Amino acid sequence: MNKLMQQHRKRFGDFEVIEFVDESEIAKLRAKTDVATPLTLNWTWEYGSEVEELRALYEKGKVNQWNAERDLDWSIPVSNDEWVLSPEASMLAQICRLMGKDEATQKAAAFDELGHTLSQLLHGEQAALQLCGQLTNVCTKMDEKWYSASQVADEARHLEAISKFLSRKLGTIYPISWACRASPV
Secondary structure (H helix, E strand, O other): OHHHHHHOEEEEOOEEEEOOOOHHHHHHHHHOOOOOOOOOOOOOOOOOOOOHHHHHHHHHHHHOOOOHHHHOOOOOOOOOOOOOOOHHHOHHHHHHHHOOOOHHHHHHHHHHHHHHHHHHHHHHHHHHHHHHHHHHHHOOOHHHHHHHHHHHHHHHHHHHHHHHHHHHHHOOOOOOOHHHOOOOO
């Protein structure tokens, strides 16, 4: 066990971390873009309202949709020269501080950490979009289909807003992290 542990020990400044990362598995996962999924369609020929509560949510959603391009203020500057989040909220900034790094390095670390975290959220939102898109197929009532379709549009807005923030304000979108991946297919 000690020999195995030694192979995975790495230094991060004054800290030691132990990683068990299979880079080939990560590369295979990142290269995989197509995932086979079963698809069953549930047709309904009843177009009237059958589930009043869902119809009400659907109607409310149509009125209150937001637009990521129009409703968010993209003129607000974001820079790694400023704290993009509380210094205490950033593990990398705290590690840099403990290592005696200057405040500019701590800010840059927090900026980078935020970019990585939001990138992982972005990839999760894409999964939510794809899964919600399939929901309309399994719904048996038209109100369910309409409401699930509105959820697809909402997930698309999440993807749009996060991807624009990452590319416009943080300057990068990180690939999916090995820690965020699902169990092997």
